[in-house]
């Protein structure tokens with residue numbers, strides 16, 4: 276299976292990839308980040324400033340771990356998860372409504388959520404500007420959009436090391452869990468194509484978001500962006 280795709284092929288191929296790995300997705304996430312993804316997600320939730328009574332939309336929710344953590348943090352918040360891969364949603368924790376749908380065409384009314392969150396979703400999308408317009412549409416005025424994504428360290432030597440690590444470890448994990456080393460090559464390929472942290476800020480501003488902030492985590496290997504409608 277090819278591991279990086281043109282814009283037209285991206286959605287079906289990404290869905291195919293996540294259908295394949297859904298059953299073991301959470302385990303692989305823990306293994307490849309040494310459990311650190313939970314720390315970064317906690318930081319995302321802090322920055323989302325969710326309050327009791329808020330309605331929060333978790334985009335690219337996958338197996339819904341952000342929803343689980345968000346509900347634990349603010350029990351009186353109401354969460355809805357959206358993802359287009361049925362197999363990922365099927366593995367998700369029950370307790371919040373889950374919608375099978377495409378972020379590029381959200382089946383959600385205008386201005387209906389106080390906040391939107393997303394972890395490791397934006398890099399996978401075929402059309403980021405369309406996605407950002409959709410996310411802005413469904414947020415109430417003053418609503419916060421907060422997302423976590425892989426990023427490229429600023430220091431050249433560290434960036435090189437990071438990519439060597441990703442290129443070596445990802446195929447190994449693919450082979451270990453699926454006997455298919457191609458499957459997990461997707462991360463570093465998609466990260467090479469993903470814009471720099473500052474360029475993502477400009478994309479958010481171009482989409483009409485304001486008060487855009489970027490937080491670099493873990494020596495710049497991860498980033499969290501915050502943007503307000």
Ligand SMILES: C[S@@+](CC[C@H](N)C(=O)[O-])C[C@H]1O[C@@H](n2cnc3c(N)ncnc32)[C@H](O)[C@@H]1O
Nearest residue numbers: 293335336337358359360363377378394395399
């Ligand atoms: C890397 S997983 C992230 C899952 C979860 N948020 C996490 O942090 O573990 C990316 C998810 O995005 C979903 N996805 C990718 N493109 C999408 C789109 N256009 N619309 C809805 N979901 C999409 C995939 O199905 C997959 O479940």
